[in-house]
Amino acid sequence: MKKSLLFVVSLIVVMAMVLTACAKEEVAPEVEETEETVVEEPEEEVVAESPGLQMESAVVAAQFFSMDDYNQSLEWMANEPVNPDDPIYLQYLLEDPTSIADYPQYEQKDGPYNICFSNAGVNNPWRVVGYTTMGEQVLQLQDEGVIDNFYHIDAQGSDEKQIADIEDIISNPGQCDLLIVSPNTSEALTPVVEQACEVLPVVMFDRYAFTDCPVVSERPIGGYAFGISGAEFIVDTLGEEGGNVLAIRILPGVDVLEQRWGAAKVIFEENPQLNIIGVEFSAYDSFEVNTIVTDYLARFGEIDAVWMDAGGTAVSILEAFEDAGVDYPKAMVGEDQNDYLGFWKENGLNAIAPTFPTYQWRTAVLASVMFLQGEIVQHNWVLPQIPVTDANLDDYYNPAMPPLHYAQCGCEDMVNYPDAWINVDVAKYDNLND
């Protein structure tokens, strides 16, 4: 009896110690802050030195951000597509041609081809739309007799599983003529992607591994451009006067999201007339985000602009403004999600939707087939990334599509459009092989 008691007590002590160790930094400022706020309460201007940028949630992890990449993205954003007459999902912003002839280690053969796809996951609406677009493209190519089997291997958001998945493919030579990879995280997947390159051609898209070995690395300009578009829109809209800006992020530590915020932060820091009142993580939860915005409205009275690193909960944010009985923000940043575009149109918002277009999923399949057939493809294939603005809103908003559909799917010319995107069934594409 005594022993078990001792055990319980020591367990609690250890847990308390761990917690105090973790909470130490957090508890300390709590006390300070209390005093501070009490003192500064009457003079709001003193607090107004962009408190948000001082928050821990505003820190950009160094390994995810490089000023060179930021500048390169700026450059690419100014580029016009080299091949404007091709459909958007085949356009590219810089020329970097290659073909299977440049890779003597890979054997060229006639179709139909077997293609493997190691997917980071189908665990958010963006990936659902992208994967649907990809699956429909594969179905069409199967009907044309170009693709034989398509093996989708879902890593379900786990690095370990994805590494094991790719190792399986490597140890089964001949099963696939080409491997498409959408890496779960960059660093962890790099070695195994390099191993795969030695055995079969690899096409990489969405998130990247740190290697140049894939025959095609394809995606839109990326996270920096996403962050820049939204932040610049806020700077332009609020002008010299500036105003209160609330930044909503999903979660820390994901490369594409860190890049979006990192780029926006650069611009916010260059524009001191903007008062970044807070940087908050929403965990993509619409209930949570509503609470955050309500509290910030209560605290600051007015929010002139909202910046987001992904638009999933944009409508909930706008509803929080509505419920608080205040005007919508003067500048709103969301994403090309259909519910947001609809809300924008209906309420005549001043808004922008930076995009990370889902058509890149389709490009991956098409680039794979083109490469195997010996056609010219782009080694670094940078797709256009065009934000939705008031000028082109009507091109992208479609009231018939579901709320979490992503408008820039590049799928409008496909056989099963719009049904396959209205009645989404991702399981359907897991059986595209014998």
Next chain:
Amino acid sequence: MTTSAVTEKNSFMKVLSNIWELVKKIPPVFPIFFVLFIIVSLLSPTYSTANGVMAFLRRTAPLGILAIGQMIVLATGGFDLSMGSIVTLVCLVSSLLLANDEANTYPTIGLMLLLGAGIGLFNGFVVTFLKVPSFIATLGTMLAVRGAALYWVGGAPKGYFTDNFRMWGRGYIENVPLVGRFPIGLIVLIVVGLISWFAFHRTNYGKQILAIGDNVRAAKLSGVKVRLVRMSAFMVSAVLAVIGGVMIGGYGGVNVSIGEGLEMDAIAAAVVGGVLLGGGKGAVVPVVFGAYTLEILFSMLNLLGLPKPYKDSIQGLIIIGAVAYVAISQRKKR
């Protein structure tokens, strides 16, 4: 003469001590809540307007309902970790079944309630008949329900919520005297609260639940149908999770992450409301105030400029504190 003076003095002391006894009986959650609320309304003028207060009451109403459900399971000595997933299920599957048609709203809600009762029955069955500890059993259900919901809808929500579905969590009754507008969610909470208060404090059922939580063997020997009551507790909890889910979905709108972590919010709210982890103690009204106290505490931290992650740490500390309290008081008993 002297004797009467002494008795007078004694009776005065008695009255005083009686009053003190009464004060001691007031659950600490009430004064804590009001103190926090006063601080928050000093920090932000919004919380001292009728509109701001009503918005706050509306936002926390679903958590109040979840906390009642969680309390009933906690009072039997169990845990229900599947609540958050049930909320996710309700939001995802409703978006599909509503099919953007207002006429489908009530059949959908009805079906969800049935489904919730089914999940609760399953939880109860696994816990009582298969003897799996409720923590593990409902953890399993949590994963299974979430997975099933995502599979059912094909990976992403399919449609919008209709206005009459969203009304339950988001709507107000306008032009109410004194307060201006009154949240519909709060009415739901009051109704659910009254029913559960009656069932929990005015019927045998409540006493049986507490008896099971206090001492299963004693309860069994005194004729309580332990299995039946336990299973019903899980069913009540799951059904209340569905009601909370409809309100949360209505408040927040279509979303895949909605509901994540709510089971912990509900447990923390119940603990703040004086529920003993391990069972045997619990009351409806303090638990509802527990939910409001938790939420006003988070609002206060936010108004003080602390970022959201603090919320999780503090919630964790509250739960660990509660567990430690139970462990220490049990040691005293021995």
